Amino acid sequence: MPPTDTQSAAPEARQTVTSEAVLDAALTLFAERGYHGTALSQIAERLGIRTPSLYNHMRSKQELLETLVAATLRDVLTDFHGAVADSEDPVVQLRAATRVYALRHATHRREALVVNRDTTSLPEPALTEMRERRREHERAIRSIIMRGIECGAFAVGNAGLASFAILEMSVSIARWFREDGPRTAEQVADEYAEFALRICRYRG
Amino acid sequence: MPPTDTQSAAPEARQTVTSEAVLDAALTLFAERGYHGTALSQIAERLGIRTPSLYNHMRSKQELLETLVAATLRDVLTDFHGAVADSEDPVVQLRAATRVYALRHATHRREALVVNRDTTSLPEPALTEMRERRREHERAIRSIIMRGIECGAFAVGNAGLASFAILEMSVSIARWFREDGPRTAEQVADEYAEFALRICRYRG
DNA sequence: TCAGCTAGCTAACGCTCGTAAGTATGCCCT
DNA sequence: AGGGCATACTTACGAGCGTTAGCTAGCTGA
Numbered sequence: 001m002p003p004t005d006t007q008s009a010a011p012e013a014r015q016t017v018t019s020e021a022v023l024d025a026a027l028t029l030f031a032e033r034g035y036h037g038t039a040l041s042q043i044a045e046r047l048g049i050r051t052p053s054l055y056n057h058m059r060s061k062q063e064l065l066e067t068l069v070a071a072t073l074r075d076v077l078t079d080f081h082g083a084v085a086d087s088e089d090p091v092v093q094l095r096a097a098t099r100v101y102a103l104r105h106a107t108h109r110r111e112a113l114v115v116n117r118d119t120t121s122l123p124e125p126a127l128t129e130m131r132e133r134r135r136e137h138e139r140a141i142r143s144i145i146m147r148g149i150e151c152g153a154f155a156v157g158n159a160g161l162a163s164f165a166i167l168e169m170s171v172s173i174a175r176w177f178r179e180d181g182p183r184t185a186e187q188v189a190d191e192y193a194e195f196a197l198r199i200c201r202y203r204g
Numbered sequence: 205m206p207p208t209d210t211q212s213a214a215p216e217a218r219q220t221v222t223s224e225a226v227l228d229a230a231l232t233l234f235a236e237r238g239y240h241g242t243a244l245s246q247i248a249e250r251l252g253i254r255t256p257s258l259y260n261h262m263r264s265k266q267e268l269l270e271t272l273v274a275a276t277l278r279d280v281l282t283d284f285h286g287a288v289a290d291s292e293d294p295v296v297q298l299r300a301a302t303r304v305y306a307l308r309h310a311t312h313r314r315e316a317l318v319v320n321r322d323t324t325s326l327p328e329p330a331l332t333e334m335r336e337r338r339r340e341h342e343r344a345i346r347s348i349i350m351r352g353i354e355c356g357a358f359a360v361g362n363a364g365l366a367s368f369a370i371l372e373m374s375v376s377i378a379r380w381f382r383e384d385g386p387r388t389a390e391q392v393a394d395e396y397a398e399f400a401l402r403i404c405r406y407r408g
Numbered sequence: 409t410c411a412g413c414t415a416g417c418t419a420a421c422g423c424t425c426g427t428a429a430g431t432a433t434g435c436c437c438t
Numbered sequence: 439a440g441g442g443c444a445t446a447c448t449t450a451c452g453a454g455c456g457t458t459a460g461c462t463a464g465c466t467g468a
Contacts, residue, residue, distance in 0.1 A: 016445065036240035037325060040426065049446070052427075056445050061426065117321055121241060158387075161395050168376030169369040176368060183362075191365050198402045220415060244456065253416070256457080260415050265456065 017047050022057045026064045031110035035065050035118035066126050069119055072111040073133045079104055080137060090148030091202055097141060098166055098196035099189045105173040106185035112174035138163055145200055154200040166196045221251050223261040230268045235314035239269050239322040270330050273323055276315040277337045283308055284341060294352030295406055301345060302370055302400035303393045309377040310389035316378035342367055349404055358404040370400045 083096040142163040148154035287300040346367040352358035
């Protein structure tokens with residue numbers, strides 16, 4: 001029985017850590033204790049290597065955070081554009097946009113927690129860039145709501161307030177969702193999409 | 205013109221720092237940079253004293269956090285009980301409970317940010333205690349929703365999901381609200397109370 | 409007047425952090 | 439077979455952290 005060379009659990013296998021593994025370990029720990037609350041030594045320990053060895057896979061601790069946040073926000077926007085591409089109807093678009101956003105927060109809890117807690121710890125060029133991406137998403141949701149108001153599908157006093165409420169209630173899914181809980185991620189996402197329409201007073 | 209001895213802004217006045225001032229400075233900085241991202245030296249600097257002098261007003265950095273979180277959660281529950289005391293009607297109660305909760309997050313932004321970001325940094329006896337208080341609040345909201353469902357005022361698939369959504373969208377007010385913005389805290393709170401009823405599908 | 413308390417100060421501690429430098433070892437390709 | 443690269447290691451650094459000890463000066467009340 002020769003050891004396989006992919007994903008082997010062979011006891012004596014000489015294994016090496018990848019950049020992806022470092023990012024994954026950092027993601028888990030940042031989500032658990034926050035960026036400033038996590039030491040590189042803890043990331044190293046989780047990977048079974050010494051702290052300085054991490055520098056074979058990254059440039060700095062800050063770069064880890066920056067990579068994680070940038071990738072997550074990119075994926076959020078990709079999700080969004082994919083979700084709203086199928087229709088011009090504000091009702092359909094708001095439902096789909098909320099659904100993918102809520103779904104992502106159930107299936108990518110760690111990423112969501114890190115982005116929401118630690119984005120402000122980024123150094124300045126990146127911080128503004130990341131804030132801009134979030135604002136872009138918020139503005140897009142808001143404009144869907146405004147179009148819904150114009151065509152009479154929605155009735156809400158202020159589109160900005162509603163878009164904030166919808167986005168942030170979805171974000172919070174990451175705080176309580178459990179994979180082994182009573183509801184699947186899809187069920188939760190569908191329910192939240194429904195909440196979004198209710199907030200905008202769409203009477204489906 | 206002899207200097208007054210309360211709140212004096214006299215230039216040469218020998219002023220002394222109070223425990224409340226230390227808590228307030230800590231609150232501001234914890235809210236801005238997080239608990240682990242804030243050094244005692246920064247709190248001291250903001251108060252115009254040297255770091256070790258802080259120990260005349262506190263026992264440790266952790267105690268600062270614990271005091272702030274405990275006081276905030278106590279006030280949240282006091283608010284809640286005051287809000288629901290006036291009526292037995294689930295519609296009235298949910299509106300009032302959401303209103304005071306949203307209002308608090310607009311008027312006490314720093315406290316809300318710290319509680320939501322840094323409660324997990326508390327040492328273990330306090331951590332469980334604080335989590336229990338939050339759960340108590342959530343259960344109380346949920347039970348209002350369940351009573352509303354029973355009496356036919358509300359129509360929502362799962363009361364737990366709805367209570368999470370309502371609480372967390374309110375929490376997020378602390379992230380964007382500005383005192384000098386276009387809407388007052390009361391206006392925002394009223395709007396969010398309305399959102400809560402919509403989520404529960406109350407057609408007022 | 410003066411004892412005692414309060415609330416500052418300086419100095420110093422032990423620890424941990426992120427990071428750098430230099431070295432050893434094993435795999436891959438020629 | 440062996441050169442080079444990738445990846446780990448040990449050692450060490452300077453800085454900053456929270457905290458303690460011990461001292462000083464001013465206000466308060468007997």
